[in-house]
Amino acid sequence: xxxxxxxxxxxxxxxFVPLDPENVTMYVCGPTVQxxxxxxxxxxxxxxxxxxxxxxxxxxxxxxxxxxTDIDDKVLVNATEAEPWWALAYRMEREFTAAYAAVxxxxxxxxxxxxxxxxxxxxxxxxxxxxxxxxxxxxxSGDVYFDVRSWPQYGALTHQSVDAMEAAEDADPRxxxxxxxxxxxxxxxxxxxxxxIWASPWGAGRPGWHIECSAMAKRYLGSEFxxxxxxxDLRFPHHENELAQSTAAGEAFARYWVHNGxxxxxxxxxxxxxxxxxxxxxxxxxxxxxxxxxxxAAAHYxxxxxxxxxxxxxxxxxxxxxxxxLERGERMAKPGWGEGKEGLPTEFWDAMNDDLxxxxxxxxxxxxxxxxxxxxxxxxxxxxxxxxSDVSQMTLVLGLNPLSPEWRSTDGGAAASALDALVQxxxxxxxxARTDKxxxxxxxxxxxxAAAGIALEDTADGTHWSIDG
Numbered sequence: 088x089x090x091x092x093x094x095x096x097x098x099x100x101x102x103f104v105p106l107d108p109e110n111v112t113m114y115v116c117g118p119t120v121q122x123x124x125x126x127x128x129x130x131x132x133x134x135x136x137x138x139x140x141x142x143x144x145x146x147x148x149x150x151x152x153x154x155x156t157d158i159d160d161k162v163l164v165n166a167t168e169a170e171p172w173w174a175l176a177y178r179m180e181r182e183f184t185a186a187y188a189a190v191x192x193x194x195x196x197x198x199x200x201x202x203x204x205x206x207x208x209x210x211x212x213x214x215x216x217x218x219x220x221x222x223x224x225x226x227x228s229g230d231v232y233f234d235v236r237s238w239p240q241y242g243a244l245t246h247q248s249v250d251a252m253e254a255a256e257d258a259d260p261r262x263x264x265x266x267x268x269x270x271x272x273x274x275x276x277x278x279x280x281x282x283x284i285w286a287s288p289w290g291a292g293r294p295g296w297h298i299e300c301s302a303m304a305k306r307y308l309g310s311e312f313x314x315x316x317x318x319x320d321l322r323f324p325h326h327e328n329e330l331a332q333s334t335a336a337g338e339a340f341a342r343y344w345v346h347n348g349x350x351x352x353x354x355x356x357x358x359x360x361x362x363x364x365x366x367x368x369x370x371x372x373x374x375x376x377x378x379x380x381x382x383x384a385a386a387h388y389x390x391x392x393x394x395x396x397x398x399x400x401x402x403x404x405x406x407x408x409x410x411x412x413l414e415r416g417e418r419m420a421k422p423g424w425g426e427g428k429e430g431l432p433t434e435f436w437d438a439m440n441d442d443l444x445x446x447x448x449x450x451x452x453x454x455x456x457x458x459x460x461x462x463x464x465x466x467x468x469x470x471x472x473x474x475x476s477d478v479s480q481m482t483l484v485l486g487l488n489p490l491s492p493e494w495r496s497t498d499g500g501a502a503a504s505a506l507d508a509l510v511q512x513x514x515x516x517x518x519x520a521r522t523d524k525x526x527x528x529x530x531x532x533x534x535x536x537a538a539a540g541i542a543l544e545d546t547a548d549g550t551h552w553s554i555d556g
Contacts, residue, residue, distance in 0.1 A: 088440045095344040096244050105313045110148045112312035114304040117153040120179035121161035124186045125364035127350035131318045134347035134388040136192040141439050152307045153195040155180050158202050186367040190380040191486045199303045205285050207302040208294045211336050212271045220335040224262025229274020229290025235267045238335045245323045269328050270295035297328035315341035348390045377494050378402045410489040412456045416475030435481050452481050514550050
């Protein structure tokens with residue numbers, strides 16, 4: 088089945104055909120590092136991590152670029168005398184990196200900082216001026232604006248007319264021809280730090296937000312690339328402006344525009360400006376990171392996700408079922424038992440190719456677990472081994488296999504070891520009681536273990552325990 092993705096610009100599902108089938112190219116807008124990440128940032132990054140993993144499975148190689156916006160109005164506002172803007176940006180960048188890594192998001196192929204591509208931004212701005220699509224402010228402030236009415240295609244991404252758009256608020260309007268014109272270059276202000284200012288043909292200053300991504304995408308992926316991704320809230324004005332300035336400068340730019348849905352709180356977008364956000368560090372410290380990954384991945388990437396306490400409980404139970412089944416399969420993998428055939432079930436393949444249908448793909452995983460457990464219960468190990476292999480492979484694709492090396496080292500640490508020691512002690516006490524034919528004591532121990540939410544499985548090679556999902 089052909090992979091189909093919802094293209095925001097086309098407003099429909101499109102067959103995905105990469106420019107180079109041996110190297111898919113993908114640019115995703117990364118964080119503006121004025122403060123630490125909230126859980127909405129992690130959900131966005133995870134959406135594109137899963138897309139990247141699936142593209143890698145399909146095509147073999149993905150060049151994945153995710154930028155860091157380290158110079159911006161918000162970064163300057165949050166800086167202090169004790170912590171300059173560049174130090175704040177670096178510290179917050181590390182917080183984002185730590186949050187991403189905690190939930191198993193793969194590092195990008197390239198992760199450029201905006202401040203490292205200032206010359207490339209200036210080149211695009213100069214080209215736009217020469218083509219008649221940008222102009223320096225006549226007041227000598229050093230500001231340079233994109234002239235939205237000079238580009239008839241402006242509004243193509245979000246299908247808006249210029250007259251219906253609100254005025255751009257990213258620069259002083261005094262030098263603008265049109266209220267909707269947006270800043271490409273911002274002239275320096277007297278109260279801004281001198282190390283946040285770069286020389287330019289139009290005066291000392293710094294880049295506008297939108298030009299940063301256009302320059303970094305071109306520098307790392309070329310004038311045309313396959314996928315541009317980001318959160319739904321970036322469609323306008325950020326991505327609309329990126330598309331306009333890049334294409335007006337003569338670049339083909341992104342062939343597919345993919346946007347993830349937002350995390351909401353009581354129906355409102357989770358955001359720092361609204362003050363209704365939950366820090367990623369808080370969530371990850373309170374829950375197993377693999378549980379966080381599952382909960383964030385369980386909804387379709389384009390849908391809104393309203394996180395509640397039940398979200399974490401449901402994810403924990405689902406992962407418990409996956410872990411118990413794979414561990415049961417591991418115990419059966421004795422010499423001669425063999426492995427299942429490589430590959431993925433057709434139903435899983437179809438779900439993922441249908442606009443990254445992770446909810447359907449998870450349903451296939453849990454259906455396979457139910458069938459596999461039934462086969463194991465019936466003693467049909469030859470048929471069950473394929474189910475174990477399928478579940479292992481499907482969860483690996485999604486980054487959700489609790490037995491994979493990336494999660495084995497983070498599956499509870501000292502707490503998990505302590506729990507295992509306690510349960511193993513109770514299992515040994517129960518075994519001794521059964522040896523002594525003290526059936527009442529054996530039953531009491533088993534009931535106490537079950538009351539703690541732990542399931543026991545008695546096998547020929549001993550008793551094994553798992554969290555009861």
